[in-house]
Amino acid sequence: MEAFIHGLPKAELHLHIEGTLEPELMFDLAKRNGIKLAYPSVEAVRQAYQFSNLQDFLDIYYAGAAVLQTEQDFYDLTWAYLQKAHSQTVRHTEIFFDPQTHTARGIPFSTVINGIHRALQDAHQQMGITSQLILCFLRHLSAEEAMRTLEEALPYNAWIAGVGLDSSEKGHPPSKFVDVFQRARQEGWRIVAHAGEEGPAQYVWEALDLLGVQRIDHGVRSTDDPRLIDRLVREGVALTVCPLSNIKLRVFDRMEHHNLKTMLEQGVRVTINSDDPAYFGGYMDENFTAAQQALGLNKDQLGQISRNAFEASFVSEARRKELMFELERYLAKNAD
Ligand code: HPA
Numbered sequence: 630m631e632a633f634i635h636g637l638p639k640a641e642l643h644l645h646i647e648g649t650l651e652p653e654l655m656f657d658l659a660k661r662n663g664i665k666l667a668y669p670s671v672e673a674v675r676q677a678y679q680f681s682n683l684q685d686f687l688d689i690y691y692a693g694a695a696v697l698q699t700e701q702d703f704y705d706l707t708w709a710y711l712q713k714a715h716s717q718t719v720r721h722t723e724i725f726f727d728p729q730t731h732t733a734r735g736i737p738f739s740t741v742i743n744g745i746h747r748a749l750q751d752a753h754q755q756m757g758i759t760s761q762l763i764l765c766f767l768r769h770l771s772a773e774e775a776m777r778t779l780e781e782a783l784p785y786n787a788w789i790a791g792v793g794l795d796s797s798e799k800g801h802p803p804s805k806f807v808d809v810f811q812r813a814r815q816e817g818w819r820i821v822a823h824a825g826e827e828g829p830a831q832y833v834w835e836a837l838d839l840l841g842v843q844r845i846d847h848g849v850r851s852t853d854d855p856r857l858i859d860r861l862v863r864e865g866v867a868l869t870v871c872p873l874s875n876i877k878l879r880v881f882d883r884m885e886h887h888n889l890k891t892m893l894e895q896g897v898r899v900t901i902n903s904d905d906p907a908y909f910g911g912y913m914d915e916n917f918t919a920a921q922q923a924l925g926l927n928k929d930q931l932g933q934i935s936r937n938a939f940e941a942s943f944v945s946e947a948r949r950k951e952l953m954f955e956l957e958r959y960l961a962k963n964a965d
């Protein structure tokens with residue numbers, strides 16, 4: 630089954646580029662930029678990755694991002710992720726970035742996006758992997774700050790497929806950002822939002838009704854509300870589920886209790902993604918494998934998860950056709 634998962638053509642739809650910062654690269658960049666880290670070694674950094682909730686993780690994640698200073702740093706970070714994704718048969722990836730994490734430290738928006746964009750272009754040319762960029766607003770900051778970030782992003786419209794919402798969920802409902810997302814829709818951007826990770830099913834309703842999202846990031850708390858599940862199924866709303874993240878941040882106490890398979894069987898368009906792979910113990914293959922082993926997913930279900938991701942992605946129709954063709958051929962060839 631691991632070989633099947635490895636070779637399965639995949640799309641990743643929930644990946645924070647800052648969350649791909651491996652401790653080794655963190656040390657390299659700290660050295661390059663003359664920054665002193667709070668940890669003596671790579672092992673000590675890994676040791677510190679024990680979280681009891683989302684906020685625990687976010688505190689360490691924002692601190693780690695401080696080593697990212699130059700355009701080349703953002704390039705190297707993005708390039709390392711794309712190589713890893715390519716090595717796991719990820720054919721298409723939609724990458725979140727958090728500009729406010731960097732602009733708040735005095736790093737220009739242009740430095741961040743130029744580095745990321747150049748790596749995406751090089752990876753397309755050299756490895757054939759396609760990608761989109763999604764700008765995320767930090768929901769623990771104000772709606773006014775989000776609006777200012779949106780305006781800073783306007784000159785880069787052509788490089789940005791959509792906008793999303795991340796960071797501390799509880800106490801920061803989607804309703805706080807109605808105006809920002811309305812503006813983003815007017816600008817022609819696609820809309821996604823983290824909702825129902827730690828926050829209640831109510832935040833998923835708000836993301837759908839008030840922000841107009843096309844996908845929900847996480848959304849696992851949706852099963853608390855059967856009417857919400859009915860709606861997700863009826864409207865074909867995809868959930869970008871991140872199994873290892875949910876265990877690391879204790880959204881579920883163990884993988885055997887994850888609701889991914891239940892939702893899949895209810896007809897929800899579930900996908901599997903890695904979220905912050907450097908912090909949560911694995912990339913796409915590791916997430917698929919952990920969920921498969923704990924929940925007993927069969928090849929049909931794994932194939933359906935990949936199909937869901939290709940269908941829910943923001944690729945061109947021509948590229949989607951290509952991806953679907955490769956996937957269906959793989960599934961036909963590798964059936965039992
Ligand atoms: O899983 C997440 N949830 C909220 N914010 C985030 N920022 C990075 N990862 C996450």
Ligand SMILES: [Zn+2]
Nearest residue numbers: 645795823904
């Ligand atoms: Zn996330």
